Amino acid sequence: MNRVVVTGLGCITPIGSSLEQFRASLFAGISGIGPLRPFPEAPSGDPNNPNLRFSRYAEVKNFDPTPFLSSGLIVASDRSAQFAILSSRQAVKDSGLLGSHASERIAIVTGCSTGGRSAEEHETGRLYSVNARVHPLTVIRTMSSAGASYIATENGITGPTLNIATACSSGTHAIGLAFQMVRAGMVTAAIAGGHEAPLTLGFLRAWDSMRVVSPTQCRPFSADRDGMTLGEGGATLVLETLDSALERGAPIYAEIVGFGMSSDAHHITQPKAEGAAAAMRRALEDAQASPDEVGYINAHGTGTQANDAVEAAAIHQVFGELASQIPVSSTKSLTGHSIGATGALEAMATILALHCGQLPVNAGVTQVDPELNLDVILGEPRAVRPTLAISNSLAFGGLNAVLALRAY
C-alpha cells in the first residue's frame, strides 16, 4: 500500500481564485458571502426582483475566463467546467506533476453534482418560453463529467477519468476515491477535486422553496442559525505516492491517511447521526488512527438546524467525552455551500490548517448553540498544528464521506 500525499493545490472560489488568496482569506476570516447579482432573466421583469426570500450568496466575483481559455473552449463549456479547468491548471502547475508520471498512470476524479446549470437553464428556458431552438453545444455544456474530460485533454492524461455526483459530498467522494486508487497502486498520481456553478435563478428558486436557505447569512453551529448560504467554485488537489513526491522533491502539503463512506439509508433530506458517525469511524479505522489523535474537525456545517444538530450528535457518538474538546469549524461560513465542490474546498482548507499550523475560524458566529456542546472556533483562527484532522461531507440523501488527513 502506498502512502499518499498532496503535492498541488488550486482553486477558484468566492474567497480567492488562487491558493495564496484562498489561504489569506481563510485565515483572516474574510467571507465571500455578499449580495445577489441582478437577474436580467427574472420572470418579474425586474432584474433586482428575483422573487427570492434570501438576498445573499457566495459568488466567484468578476470571474472572466477569456484571458485563460480559448474562445472555442469557452463556448463549449459551462462556468462549472471552467472552474475545473482553471483550478486544476493551478494545482498541476503547483505540483510540477506533468512529466514525472506516465500519463496512463495518472487518474482524474472530479466531483460535480449539477452539471452545467447555466447552459441548461438558458436553453430550456428559451425552449419552453419561446419555442427557441436548442444550442448544439448544450449537451457538452451540461455534462457533469465535462470538467474531468477537459482536464484530461489539457494535460494529455489517459488514466482512469471519471466524475462523481453525490450531491454535497461529491468533492469529498472524488478525493477519497482518488486517494484509494493511488494508495492501492492502480495509478501513481491523481488530480482530484470538485467544481460547481449552481447560482442560477432556477436553482436558487428551488433551494428557496425547500426553506433551508438563510434569509441573512449562514452561521454554522450558532445558537441563532437559520439556514445555509449557497455558493460556487472549484478546488483541485494533486495526489501522488509519497515515494514519487520525495523522489522528485515535490512540495508536500499533507498526507491523506483515511477515507470513510456511509449511507444513512434513512431519508432523502433529513440526516441521521448514525450515518455520519459511521463515515467518521470508517475514516479513522482506515487511517489506523484513534479518535484521541484528531485535533481538528472541518465540519460539513451547513448552518441549518438539522444538519448542525445531527453532525454534532455524530461527533459526540464517535469521540465521546473528547467531542467537546476538539476544535471544529465550517469553511461554509466563508465560502457558502458550493454543493459538489464544497468537499474539495473544505479538504483544501483542512490541508492548509495542517500545513500552516492554523485552524480556520467559524465566521459570523458570536454564540455557539450550547445544545451542541462543541468547541467551535470563533473570533480568530487558532495557532495550533494538529497531527490529524478530518473533513466531513454529509450530503442530502444521506451520502456521507469523510477524509482523514495528517500533517506531514
Next chain:
Amino acid sequence: MTQTQWNSREEIAERCIALVTRCKTPPLEGVTLNSSFDDLGLDSLDKINLSFEVEDVFSIQIPDDAINHLRAVRDIVDGVQSLLEQRNQ
C-alpha cells in the same frame, strides 16, 4: 416568422463571412470565400456551431451530411444559396 430576402450571392457571401469571422473571440481576420476551416483553425464543434447560426440567419435547415462536407467558407455559401433556391421554387 418573416423571412429576410437574400437577393444576391454577394449578400449571402458577405453575411457568411461575417458569421465565420465571429466564430472565434477575438474575431478571425482575413476570412475570404477561399478560406478553409482547417486554415482558420475551426474544429468540428465550431462547424456545428456555425451551421446553427447559419440556419438561424437564413431560416434554412442544413442536412446532417452536408455539415460533414463543409471544408471552406465557399462551401457554406454554395450550400446556403442552393437551399434558398430550393425554398423559393
